[in-house]
Each structure stands twice: as structure tokens, then as C-alpha cells.
Amino acid sequence: MTRVGFIGAGRMGGPMVSRLVEAGHEVRGLARSAATKTALEASGAQAMSTFAEVGGDTDLVIICVFTDEQVREICLGSDLLASMPRGSTLVLHTTGSPRTAEAVTEHAAQFGVAVVDSPVSGGPHDIAAGRLTLFVGGDANTLARIQPTLESYADPVLYVGPTGNGQRVKLVNNALFAAQIGLLTEAVALGTQLGIDEGDLLAALPYGSSNSRALTSVSAKGSVSAFADSVGDFLSKDVGVVRKIVTELDGNLGLLDDAVNAALPNRV
Known part of the structure; x- marks a missing residue:
């Protein structure tokens, strides 16, 4: 069982949360609206109101927001990374700039948090079927450690080289x-x-x-x-x-x- 924090439980992230819960993982998601809170709780996840609550005491935090700018705001401009335990991992599912992935990786290192950039290919129907494609950049050993959790909703999970290569x-x-x-x-x-x-x-x-x-x-x-x-x-x-x-x-x-x-x- 993996303790997973989740930010971006919308069109794509919502089905991921459901698959993670169904696979037996403990999931806590960010809920900034009543609708998101209701959806998270209906899927069996815990609804949190702050980044620190999502990141604290987790093995893995997944970011699945819409834009690169949102990734930078969350990862570089909030207390999320500081709240995550040393040795935990941040997964970036948002499609954006390789430079953002590199900047987040450098910033996360000071907190002892590993980062993989892992943009997705597919839609909600692929997530529901467990066949979402992931292109993963970062450290291969880090991916090997978290891959069983990602396989709750993704297959294949493709390692494509260093940080930024996923993007x-x-x-x-x-x-x-x-x-x-x-x-x-x-x-x-x-x-x-x-x-x-x-x-x-x-x-x-x-x-x-x-x-x-x-x-x-x-x-x-x-x-x-x-x-x-x-x-x-x-x-x-x-x-x-x-x-x-x-x-x-x-x-x-x-x-x-x-x-x-x-x-x-x-x-x-």
C-alpha cells in the first residue's frame, strides 16, 4: 500500500484517484471546491484543503493539473515540497516545458524529494481500463520504485531517459x-x-x-x-x-x- 497525495483530481485525475483507491492505496487529494471534495470522498479518497496536508506523510505525490504555469506555481511557489517526507517522490503528469521539470527537480532536491516528469497519452477511458501511456523522464531507480503504484492506471509505463525527456x-x-x-x-x-x-x-x-x-x-x-x-x-x-x-x-x-x-x- 502506497500513501499517495493527489493534486488535480479533474477530468483525468479523477479516474486516476479511483483506480489508485481500487488498487488498495491510501489517497489524499486537494479539494478546492465542494464538487471536488464530494467526488474525492465518493471515490474513497480523503479530501484535503491545503498543499501541506496533501504532501505530508506521503510516499508519492502526483500532480495532474492543466498547465505548465500551474505546475510551477504549485511546485515552486507553495509549501508542497517542503511538506513532503525526505525520500518521497513527486510525479508530474502535466504536459509542459522540460525546463519546468528540470527546475522542479532542482528545487525538490533540497528537500530530499525525487521527481519524475511523466506526461500522459490517452484519455479518461484509457485510465478506467488501466491502459494509460506514461512517458517517464528522471532517475530509472526512482521509477522502478514507484512503477507498481503508477500501474494502478497506466500501461505501458515507458522510461525515456533523464529529467525532461518525458516532456x-x-x-x-x-x-x-x-x-x-x-x-x-x-x-x-x-x-x-x-x-x-x-x-x-x-x-x-x-x-x-x-x-x-x-x-x-x-x-x-x-x-x-x-x-x-x-x-x-x-x-x-x-x-x-x-x-x-x-x-x-x-x-x-x-x-x-x-x-x-x-x-x-x-x-x-
Whole structure:
């Protein structure tokens, strides 16, 4: 049994909390609203009102908030890390900047807390099925110690190298995913020119050599626009981070950039 603190028990974090409790772990989550408190307690977790209460007397604290800025505020601007026991671990599930992961790791070291950056790939349905993908950067021995707990909701758990590499892999993944949606946008336009109904095209293509995770997801929604609307806020946020980091490193997205623009023309 692992004592787990959890911050960010929302659309993605809520199902993680449920899976952790079901696996027999003791979970305490941050509840800043009555709705979150009710949801945490309904799942069998304890509801806490401060960062220190979440971090105190835990083996592991998981952060699953929406933005990189929130991660920095929680990890660098609050008493969370100071409240965590020496030898405990902080897990960053939020997709953001590798530099944030590195800064949090450096800050946490003074409190004897290990950090892994572990952005996720998948949705609430993957968490419920225990098949969420994790890209993990940090110390391999630290991951080995906490992996059985993470496997309450994640499979596979993929170690990808030093701190920040989890974020780097996830950002490339999301840029490619957005580009694939853009290519599907263009493919549907081509089909329309050829007189093929979008629904018929999307029903058939998953059985051909053009199939991909993006195509399967789009097909399930029935249209490219419906799928883009359902994931647009999350994807545009991540693509924005990709572009910012690539620019800081004097790189570029190359051909991916045009495809991303086709996927999210009004968002990025």
C-alpha cells in the first residue's frame, strides 16, 4: 500500500484517484471546491484543503493539473515540497516545458524529494481500463520504485531517459498527432473532391494501410471537425508548448507545422 497525495483530481485525475483507491492505496487529494471534495470522498479518497496536508506523510505525490504555469506555481511557489517526507517522490503528469521539470527537480532536491516528469497519452477511458501511456523522464531507480503504484492506471509505463525527456517525447508525440489530424483534414477534402462522403471514407480507411491512432479516433467521432472540437483545447495547448520550446532551442517543426495548421486553424 502506497500513501499517495493527489493534486488535480479533474477530468483525468479523477479516474486516476479511483483506480489508485481500487488498487488498495491510501489517497489524499486537494479539494478546492465542494464538487471536488464530494467526488474525492465518493471515490474513497480523503479530501484535503491545503498543499501541506496533501504532501505530508506521503510516499508519492502526483500532480495532474492543466498547465505548465500551474505546475510551477504549485511546485515552486507553495509549501508542497517542503511538506513532503525526505525520500518521497513527486510525479508530474502535466504536459509542459522540460525546463519546468528540470527546475522542479532542482528545487525538490533540497528537500530530499525525487521527481519524475511523466506526461500522459490517452484519455479518461484509457485510465478506467488501466491502459494509460506514461512517458517517464528522471532517475530509472526512482521509477522502478514507484512503477507498481503508477500501474494502478497506466500501461505501458515507458522510461525515456533523464529529467525532461518525458516532456520532450510527449511534445513530439502531440505535434505528430496534431499533424496527423491535419493530414486527415486534407484527406477528407480530397475525398470530397472525388465525390466520397466523409462518413463513408472514415468508416473504410481504418481497415486500410493508412490507419493510425488518430484515424481510429476521428472515425469513432464521425468527422474530423467533431474530433478536433473534442480535443482542440488540450491539443492546442500542447502544440503551443511545442512551438515555444522548439523556438527557444532554435529549431522548427518543419513539414509538421503546415499539417498542424490544417488540424487546428483557429486555435494555434
